Amino acid sequence: MQSATAETLHLYRIDGPPNQMYYVPNFITEGEETRVINNIPSNRWQSLSKRRLQVLPTALTPNNTLIAAPLPTWLTDPIANRITGLGVFYGAPHGINHCLINEYQPSQGIMPHEDGTAYYPIVATVSLGGTIVLDITEKQPCQGEPAKRWRIVQEPRSLLLTAGSAYTDTLHGIAEVKEDVDLHPATVVNWGLLGNSDSIVANGNANERTTRISLTYRDVTKVSKLSSSIFGKARPNANDRPSFRPD
Numbered sequence: 001m002q003s004a005t006a007e008t009l010h011l012y013r014i015d016g017p018p019n020q021m022y023y024v025p026n027f028i029t030e031g032e033e034t035r036v037i038n039n040i041p042s043n044r045w046q047s048l049s050k051r052r053l054q055v056l057p058t059a060l061t062p063n064n065t066l067i068a069a070p071l072p073t074w075l076t077d078p079i080a081n082r083i084t085g086l087g088v089f090y091g092a093p094h095g096i097n098h099c100l101i102n103e104y105q106p107s108q109g110i111m112p113h114e115d116g117t118a119y120y121p122i123v124a125t126v127s128l129g130g131t132i133v134l135d136i137t138e139k140q141p142c143q144g145e146p147a148k149r150w151r152i153v154q155e156p157r158s159l160l161l162t163a164g165s166a167y168t169d170t171l172h173g174i175a176e177v178k179e180d181v182d183l184h185p186a187t188v189v190n191w192g193l194l195g196n197s198d199s200i201v202a203n204g205n206a207n208e209r210t211t212r213i214s215l216t217y218r219d220v221t222k223v224s225k226l227s228s229s230i231f232g233k234a235r236p237n238a239n240d241r242p243s244f245r246p247d
């Protein structure tokens with residue numbers, strides 16, 4: 001199957017979780033994957049206990065505002081531009097203006113969480129390096145019923161889009177395991193969309209984790225231009241701005 005376009009995106013919709021999630025295998029090429037990995041600055045990682053992280057163009061202020069600055073070209077050309085071309089950020093106030101880079105070693109993961117209101121409710125996640133399973137859990141199960149759960153396999157070079165009630169009504173997390181097991185059509189909601197399910201089957205329906213990097217592209221809804229009230233004078237050139245990294 002050719003990669004998705006705005007016209008064919010509906011073919012990539014994941015059936016199962018609340019609307020809407022889309023999985024596009026091979027969204028980028030191996031050459032594009034290598035180039036973006038090689039461009040990730042080695043000196044900007046923040047080490048967290050279970051992964052490492054960097055935030056581009058900068059971390060948000062304590063009240064979730066992005067100080068306007070462009071994303072670097074190696075994150076926009078071709079990846080963010082190609083995502084925008086799918087039409088999914090149509091209606092978002094700024095389009096893609098922010099990217100989180102997370103790196104997970106085998107046994108590392110991220111607790112179930114929601115991304116919250118700092119962002120327009122669309123997330124575009126591109127995976128690099130290794131394959132991983134994302135666990136999606138219903139946020140508010142019906143009374144007396146267990147929370148519904150769905151498993152999504154994310155292969156390297158794939159794109160996962162999460163929008164609508166999938167964004168607002170579910171939690172997402174990655175288990176801290178060395179290997180994802182019991183992967184087959186009945187347990188993985190995007191099985192039919194995978195680019196290479198054969199390799200999972202050949203590995204005994206399991207996925208041995210290797211280093212995986214994710215690029216999480218979003219639209220931060222509150223954006224502030226550098227203003228005279230902060231720095232005493234207007235700065236017309238964004239490249240000329242002082243490094244301002246509130247944490």
Ligand SMILES: O=C(O)CCC(=O)C(=O)O
Pocket residue numbers: 100102110115125172214216
């Ligand atoms: O690495 C991922 O795919 C998930 C990252 C994530 O959920 C986040 O940074 O909010």
Ligand SMILES: [Fe+2]
Pocket residue numbers: 113114115172
């Ligand atoms: Fe998240």
